[in-house]
Amino acid sequence: MSLDGAYDPANIFAKILRGEAPCVRVFEDEHVFAFMDVFPQSKGHTLVIPKHSTARNFLEEEPQVVGPLMLGVQRVARAVRAALKPDGVMISQFNGAASGQTVYHLHFHIIPRWDGVPLGRHAGGGMADKEELKALAAEIAAKIA
Ligand code: 5GP
Numbered sequence: 797m798s799l800d801g802a803y804d805p806a807n808i809f810a811k812i813l814r815g816e817a818p819c820v821r822v823f824e825d826e827h828v829f830a831f832m833d834v835f836p837q838s839k840g841h842t843l844v845i846p847k848h849s850t851a852r853n854f855l856e857e858e859p860q861v862v863g864p865l866m867l868g869v870q871r872v873a874r875a876v877r878a879a880l881k882p883d884g885v886m887i888s889q890f891n892g893a894a895s896g897q898t899v900y901h902l903h904f905h906i907i908p909r910w911d912g913v914p915l916g917r918h919a920g921g922g923m924a925d926k927e928e929l930k931a932l933a934a935e936i937a938a939k940i941a
Contacts, residue, residue, distance in 0.1 A: 823872060823936075827847060828846060828847060829845050830843065830872045832933050835923060836921065837905075838909060838913065839932065840908045841907050849861055849901070851902045853900070875941070880908050880932075882910055883910050889902075
């Protein structure tokens with residue numbers, strides 16, 4: 797997959813948005829949907845995606861979607877911080893396979909980090925326990941302001 801190409805409505809995040817694939821939901825509003833990454837790079841790794849979008853990456857996104865999306869990313873990142881008390885919060889986003897992108901519906905990663913705890917592998921670590929993800933999602937959701 798390159799930077800260019802057509803949006804595939806069968807991508808996994810589109811299926812999650814349509815309720816055709818499972819996920820552990822954290823938060824949603826009119827504009828954004830947040831859920832736990834199932835192959836987390838740290839405890840509390842959360843993804844935020846635009847709900848009304850066929851952008852494969854950030855470069856393609858309509859400007860009017862970017863504003864509400866970034867507000868959603870900040871809102872969820874603040875909740876992750878409040879819930880999990882990390883030492884730092886990494887926010888990342890990849891455009892094109894060469895940059896590390898593996899799912900082609902625009903998304904932002906919110907990855908809490910703790911001093912001395914190495915970052916897990918991107919999109920390639922072990923699958924998280926669903927009950928643990930549900931507990932983390934509930935903690936984060938409770939801190940959405
Ligand atoms: P990308 O590599 O495109 O930046 O990020 C895709 C992310 O989606 C990875 O962090 C990967 O762990 C996550 N992911 C892949 N498949 C699924 C899935 O079916 N459910 C969830 N919740 N996350 C997924």
